[in-house]
Amino acid sequence: MSAQVRPGWMEKPKPVTQAAKAVALVAVVLLVCVPFLVILSTSLASQREVVAGGGWVLWPQDPTFKAYEDILAGGVVTHALGVSAGVTVIGTLLSLACTVTLAYALSRPGVFGGKPVLLLVLFTFLFPPGMIPSFLVVKELGLLDSYASLVLPVLVNVFNLVVLRGFFQGIPEELYEAARLDGAGDWRVLWSIVLPLSKAALAVVGLFYAVAYWNSWFYASLYLESDHWPLQQVLRTYVVAGSGLTDTTTGEAAVNAPQTIQMAVLVIATVPILLVYPFLQKYFTKGVLTGAIKS
Amino acid sequence: MAALLRERPGKSTVSRSSRRPLGAPVKRKGFHRRRSRTLFLLMVPGLVYFLVFHYGALLGNLIALKDYVPFDGIWGSPWVGTGNFQRMFEDGAFWDAVLNTLWIAVLQLVFYFPVPLALALLLHSLTWSTVRRFVQSVAYLPHFISWVIVVALFQQVLGDTGMVNSYLGDAGLSTVDIIGNPDAFKPLVVAQVIWKDAGWGTIIFLAALAQVDEQQYEAAAIDGAGPWRRFWHVTLPAIRPVVVLLLIMRLGEILSVGFEQMLLQRDAVGPEAAEIIDTFVYYQGIVGGDYGFAAAAGLFKGVIGALLVYAANKVAHRLGEQGVYK
Numbered sequence: 001m002s003a004q005v006r007p008g009w010m011e012k013p014k015p016v017t018q019a020a021k022a023v024a025l026v027a028v029v030l031l032v033c034v035p036f037l038v039i040l041s042t043s044l045a046s047q048r049e050v051v052a053g054g055g056w057v058l059w060p061q062d063p064t065f066k067a068y069e070d071i072l073a074g075g076v077v078t079h080a081l082g083v084s085a086g087v088t089v090i091g092t093l094l095s096l097a098c099t100v101t102l103a104y105a106l107s108r109p110g111v112f113g114g115k116p117v118l119l120l121v122l123f124t125f126l127f128p129p130g131m132i133p134s135f136l137v138v139k140e141l142g143l144l145d146s147y148a149s150l151v152l153p154v155l156v157n158v159f160n161l162v163v164l165r166g167f168f169q170g171i172p173e174e175l176y177e178a179a180r181l182d183g184a185g186d187w188r189v190l191w192s193i194v195l196p197l198s199k200a201a202l203a204v205v206g207l208f209y210a211v212a213y214w215n216s217w218f219y220a221s222l223y224l225e226s227d228h229w230p231l232q233q234v235l236r237t238y239v240v241a242g243s244g245l246t247d248t249t250t251g252e253a254a255v256n257a258p259q260t261i262q263m264a265v266l267v268i269a270t271v272p273i274l275l276v277y278p279f280l281q282k283y284f285t286k287g288v289l290t291g292a293i294k295s
Numbered sequence: 296m297a298a299l300l301r302e303r304p305g306k307s308t309v310s311r312s313s314r315r316p317l318g319a320p321v322k323r324k325g326f327h328r329r330r331s332r333t334l335f336l337l338m339v340p341g342l343v344y345f346l347v348f349h350y351g352a353l354l355g356n357l358i359a360l361k362d363y364v365p366f367d368g369i370w371g372s373p374w375v376g377t378g379n380f381q382r383m384f385e386d387g388a389f390w391d392a393v394l395n396t397l398w399i400a401v402l403q404l405v406f407y408f409p410v411p412l413a414l415a416l417l418l419h420s421l422t423w424s425t426v427r428r429f430v431q432s433v434a435y436l437p438h439f440i441s442w443v444i445v446v447a448l449f450q451q452v453l454g455d456t457g458m459v460n461s462y463l464g465d466a467g468l469s470t471v472d473i474i475g476n477p478d479a480f481k482p483l484v485v486a487q488v489i490w491k492d493a494g495w496g497t498i499i500f501l502a503a504l505a506q507v508d509e510q511q512y513e514a515a516a517i518d519g520a521g522p523w524r525r526f527w528h529v530t531l532p533a534i535r536p537v538v539v540l541l542l543i544m545r546l547g548e549i550l551s552v553g554f555e556q557m558l559l560q561r562d563a564v565g566p567e568a569a570e571i572i573d574t575f576v577y578y579q580g581i582v583g584g585d586y587g588f589a590a591a592a593g594l595f596k597g598v599i600g601a602l603l604v605y606a607a608n609k610v611a612h613r614l615g616e617q618g619v620y621k
Contacts, residue, residue: 006422007509007512007513009512009513009516009517010422010512010516011516011521011522021417021420021421024417025417025421025426025430028414028430028433028434028494029429029430029433031490032433032434032436032437032490032494033433034452034458035448035449035451035452036448038451038452038458039447039448039451042451053461054456054461055456055457055461056451056456056457056458056461058458097340098340098341098344099341101337101338101340101341102337102338102340102341102342104334104337105334105335105337105338106338108334111334111335111338112332112334112335113335113338114334114338117338117342120342120345120346120350121341121345124345124349124350126601126604126605127353127597127600127601128349128597129348129349129350129352129353129355129356129597130352130356130576130590130593130594130596130597131573131576131577131580131581131589131593132355132358132576132580132581132586132589132590132593133352133353133354133355133356133358133590133593134348134352134355135580135581136352136355136358136369136586137347137348137351137352137355140369141347152344152348153348155341155344155348156341156344156345161341185333186333186334186337187333187337190337211439214441215439215440215441215442215443216441217441217443217555218554218555218558222581232441232443232444233443235443235444235447236443236559239443239447239450240443240446240447240450240559241562263451266444266447266448269441269443269444270440270444273439273440274436277436277439280439281432281435
């Protein structure tokens, strides 16, 4: 177990205080975890058990993966899962590439146009363009009903840009000078010196982008026809708004077990976040704070 | 990407003349010019993005001065001057949306804002680091869950057939009508924000708490100050600047209260309870097709919002804080 260190000057806490703290901490943990447990358990329960439980189950007696088999058999959810995965991977790579190059250029002194460009970028933070004009730009560019409409309008995030720029500025100037004396150009310096030194910051920013792309649903509802929807928008329509699932999966299963299937979709949408969360958590506190302090 | 950047200088005529011939000694001046050009080229993709999707869209706000006719497009639609704004100021539904926005913002300020602070103080007071790190990990998690999933989770737990109501029913108590009830909507959205972001909000307070010099606590303790006096005279002064700063910043963003969260639940409770400025813009413009009118409302929010953020920063600077920008 880990160290429990109380400094010598601190009084031994009263049992009442200790108990109150313990209750508060358990409450916090339960408030976060129980909802996830309920959806997971319900998705694994049999239809009979869900009906007996009044629509939900805290702990399945007889776990079955039937709901997952049904929705992953090639229906709308399977397709949406593919769309979400594709948009997340390609979007994250494109966003990272554009954010890194811009942040690197803006972090070096004496770039032609560096100051005005930085002001231009920071101003968008103060004055976002607004929903209707953004929609019209996407429409005028002919991006309606294309997957590019989920990526291009949100390609570079100002906060992520500022975090990366701050990180690049923190790299000692001597390293740049040494590389330059060895004859490395700016591109080479970025690729061989700056990027390898910035793995932690790149991980944070990349994961932030990935989570944002995975969680995004509004742009899909705005720009895409329903047969191109990603998972979160499918989830919104069939679970939150409560439209029927009948026309989406193999009809039989949908009629039999709507609740377990809804919960299974919910679990599938949550699991990737849970999978990257440990990596995210390892770096984000540092990343967020550097960004907050530098900006 | 690499290929693209390597090719471009070759195509420009300026670059050819400045390129160093093979074997010639490195000239300082030429070296610097080349460096500047590479960096400038590195800026291009990101810059184009901001110009098209932010400044292009900003320019598109001109639509607020027009009566948008889809067939005629943005440029062909007739100008109506300030007509859209006049309609907006006379529209009762618009002012209802403004009131809802402010009301929800105030509720969040009163009931959400203190929660991360309290949670941070609780976490900071733990001496057992394993427990502290575990609770922190659990508490940060909901921040990364999408609003769609958060709303679905709340439906599952608090809905008519949800967990809470079936426990209450089994215990013979009266059930609670929360999901889909317009009267309970505003407390519900505040509770959702607390569930999703209170843990994440502790980060900045925990950082401030960690920067307090341990010796100050020790000195105070030796001078006979108990836990409460140490909290009052050491902890509070240390985190006050952060608290003041975050409060001012929140006031600056008072017109933004969770667009996605409201949009997901507006249909269930109706516009009287859930319409905020952003959803008003969405329903008038995207759903109703009244683009000029909706853009006017959006522009109104954008201008007031920018002025508020600017003013909030000025106040923060006046108080000797850094603000969001310098």
